Amino acid sequence: xxxxxxxxxxxxxxxxxxxxxxxxxxxxxxxxxxxxxxxxxxxxxxxxxxxxxxxxxxxxxxxxxxxxxxxxxxxxxxxxxxxxxxxxxxxxxxxxxxxxxxxxxxxxxxxxxxxxxxxxxxxxxxxxxxxxxxxxxxxxxxxxxxxxxxxxxxxxxxxxxxxxxxxxxxxxxxxxxxxxxxxxxxxxxxxxxxxxxxxxxxxxxxxxxxxxxxxxxxxxxxxxxxxxxxxxxxxxxxxxxxxxxxxxxxxxxxxxxxxxxxxxxxxxxxxxxxxxxxxxxxxxxxxxxxxxxxxxxxxx
Numbered sequence: 001x002x003x004x005x006x007x008x009x010x011x012x013x014x015x016x017x018x019x020x021x022x023x024x025x026x027x028x029x030x031x032x033x034x035x036x037x038x039x040x041x042x043x044x045x046x047x048x049x050x051x052x053x054x055x056x057x058x059x060x061x062x063x064x065x066x067x068x069x070x071x072x073x074x075x076x077x078x079x080x081x082x083x084x085x086x087x088x089x090x091x092x093x094x095x096x097x098x099x100x101x102x103x104x105x106x107x108x109x110x111x112x113x114x115x116x117x118x119x120x121x122x123x124x125x126x127x128x129x130x131x132x133x134x135x136x137x138x139x140x141x142x143x144x145x146x147x148x149x150x151x152x153x154x155x156x157x158x159x160x161x162x163x164x165x166x167x168x169x170x171x172x173x174x175x176x177x178x179x180x181x182x183x184x185x186x187x188x189x190x191x192x193x194x195x196x197x198x199x200x201x202x203x204x205x206x207x208x209x210x211x212x213x214x215x216x217x218x219x220x221x222x223x224x225x226x227x228x229x230x231x232x233x234x235x236x237x238x239x240x241x242x243x244x245x246x247x248x249x250x251x252x253x254x255x256x257x258x259x260x261x262x263x264x265x266x267x268x269x270x271x272x273x274x275x276x277x278x279x280x281x282x283x284x285x286x287x288x289x290x291x292x293x294x295x296x297x298x299x300x
Contacts, residue, residue, distance in 0.1 A: 003039045003040075003042065003043040004043075004060055004063065006039055007036050007039055007040075007060070007064070008064075008067070010032050010035050010036055010039075011032065011036075011064070011068050011072070013032070014028050014029065014031075014032040015068075026095075026098055026099070027095055029099050030083075030095050030097065030099060031095075033079075033080045033083055033099060034080075034083055034084055034087065035084075036077070036080045036084075037080040037081045037082070037083050037084025037085070038084045038088075040056070040057065040060075040077065040080065040081045040084075041081060041084055041085065043056060044056055047085060047088075054074075054078070057074055057077045057078060057081070058074055060077065061073050061074040061076075061077050064077075076103070079102065079103060079106045079107070082106050083102060083106060086106075086151075087151075096121075096122045096125075097118065097121050097122065098121075098128075100128050101121050101126065101128060101131050104117075104128070104131055104132065104135070105117045105118055105121070105131075112140075112146055112147070112148065112149040113140045113146075113149075115149045115150055115151050116139070116140045116143070116146075116149050116162070117131065117134070117135065117140065118151055119149070119151060119152050119158065119162070119201075120134060120139075120201070122152060123152070123158070123201040123202070123225070124197075124201060137169065139165060142165035142166060142167060142168075142169075143162075143163075143164070143165055143166075144161070144164050144165060144166040144289070144291060145161040145162070145164070149162060157225075158200075158201060158202075158225050158226070159226070160200075160223075160226060160230075160267050160287075160289065161289075162200070163199065163200025163201060164199075164200070164269065164289050164291055165198070165200075165291065166275075166291045166292055167291065167292045167293055167294040168198055168199070168271060168291050168292070168293050168294070169198055169293070169294050169295075169296050170184065170187060170188055170191075170195065170198075170293050170294070170295050170296065171187070171191045171194050171195075171295075171296050171298045172187045172295050172296070172297060172298070173187075173190075173297070173298055173299075174297075178236075179236055179295070180236065181218070181234050181235070181236050184234050184236060184293075185208060185218055185219070185234060187295075188219065188234075189208055192205055196221075199221070200223075201225050202223045202224040202225030202226065203221050203222075203223050203230070204221060204222050204223070204224060205219075205221055206220040206221055206222050206229070207219075207220050208220075210231075212249075212250050212253045212254065212258075213253050213257075215249070215250070217231045217232075217233060217247075217250045218232060218233050218234045219231070219232040219233075219234070220232075220254075223267075226264060226267065227262075227263050227264050228259070228263055228264040228265060228266055228267055229254050229258065229259060229263070229266040229267070230266065230267045230268075230269065231247060231250045231251060231254065231266060231267070231268050231269070232268075232269045232270075232271055233246060233247050233250070233268070233269075233270050233271065234271050234272075234293075235270060235271070235272035235273065236272075236273050237272065237273055237274065238272065238273065238274040238275070238276055239270060239272045239274065239275055239276035239279050239280070239290060240276070240279065241279050241282075243270050243272070243279075244270070244279065244283060244288065247268040247269075247270055247288065248268065248285070248288065250266075250268065251265075251266045251267070251268045251287065251288070254266040265287060266287070267287045267288075267289070268287060268288045268289070269288075269289050269290070269291060270288075270289070270290045270291075271291055271292070271293050272290065272291075272292055272293070273292065273293065274292060275290060275291075275292050
């Protein structure tokens with residue numbers, strides 16, 4: 001089998017298809033690059049030997065670059081190989097990505113980190129600028145739970161632990177030494193779109209000071225990915241045991257009087273200025289999470 005000729009045929013077919021129909025440009029590009037990656041892996045002797053066969057890639061990149069341009073340089077051919085190895089089981093969600101974003105993500109060596117940003121691109125349809133912004137803001141590094149992040153598919157769905165960060169960044173537009181809970185809530189509501197993106201995927205704002213029985217919670221959201229209500233309590237101090245009882249009351253109230261039968265049980269997040277390892281140690285409900293916040297002064 002002449003693998004190089006097959007690759008040339010794929011590239012030329014991709015060029016023709018793009019000229020005929022711009023709507024399928026991204027789909028065609030990804031399909032072509034995936035197949036090129038497969039042919040490279042096969043030509044190098046299979047998955048186990050592929051990572052050692054860079055000599056072949058260097059040779060082919062010279063030929064392909066001369067004929068089709070710099071899009072087929074050594075770095076890109078290595079990314080195509082990695083793209084195939086990453087999605088070799090044919091994950092259908094791969095085509096929801098763009099090659100521009102994949103070119104940013106694929107060089108990331110840590111698998112869980114790479115998977116995290118792939119999931120964000122799939123779920124939030126991120127532009128290149130948005131993706132770079134999330135990487136710059138160290139979203140993955142701020143995840144509270146980083147272990148075993150897998151690419152979402154029919155078997156692996158997002159959980160709240162795939163999203164929650166520590167600290168959560170809250171944008172403010174004033175220089176303030178000390179915040180009240182009311183002021184902190186005000187800044188969140190002013191920049192609610194930023195806050196929703198900071199929280200993660202699928203968050204929809206339900207209300208502030210939302211009445212739950214005889215009490216009112218600080219912030220209430222509904223998450224379409226998790227199919228559950230998420231209540232957030234703000235604390236401008238160190239976490240205390242009483243905070244756990246307070247948010248558990250809100251979660252139980254929502255589950256009994258507000259959520260529908262087809263919804264999952266509610267989730268609670270205590271967002272505080274400072275954590276408390278002793279208190280967290282005795283939280284047994286996996287639906288109750290604790291995170292800290294960090295204010296970020298933005299220019300207006």
